[in-house]
Amino acid sequence: MISRRDEDMSRVDEDLLLEHQLCFALSVASRSVVGAYKPVLEKLGLTHPQYLVMLALWEQSPRSVRSLGAALAMEPATLSPMLKRLEAAGLLTRNRAPEDDRSLAVELTEAGRSLRGKAAEVPGTMLERLNLTRDQVQELNEAMRRLIESAQLAVAADQN
Numbered sequence: 804m805i806s807r808r809d810e811d812m813s814r815v816d817e818d819l820l821l822e823h824q825l826c827f828a829l830s831v832a833s834r835s836v837v838g839a840y841k842p843v844l845e846k847l848g849l850t851h852p853q854y855l856v857m858l859a860l861w862e863q864s865p866r867s868v869r870s871l872g873a874a875l876a877m878e879p880a881t882l883s884p885m886l887k888r889l890e891a892a893g894l895l896t897r898n899r900a901p902e903d904d905r906s907l908a909v910e911l912t913e914a915g916r917s918l919r920g921k922a923a924e925v926p927g928t929m930l931e932r933l934n935l936t937r938d939q940v941q942e943l944n945e946a947m948r949r950l951i952e953s954a955q956l957a958v959a960a961d962q963n
Contacts, residue, residue, distance in 0.1 A: 839932050847921055852885055861919045865910035
């Protein structure tokens, strides 16, 4: 007969298994999915983070570095070197915003805008590569957004 203490210890041992850690599953899933994107994005001449920047700019261009950072949940210090590389590749320009000299406006070039046509194949290709349906991707995105919100609330609570 298993005692209550043994049952509790068994649960603790089970809870501490690597395969039961949410952080581990998310970390491996993230690396795996980004890895699956790599050969697809290489055809566009983009890294995964650069692709995310371009997606945000295809939604709205021009936009400030601050707005871009907020949309991508990236710090300006992380974003700036990436923007420099994309500018060197001829996909965007960075200029002082006319209404605020302290702000940089990021705008797509013609080459950046035309790359969107080639990128239109990426989502469908990734659905096939990951063997997912659009509905499954939507469900995963919704679950991830809920998780992100919960994690951000937990971090904010820790800071108060």
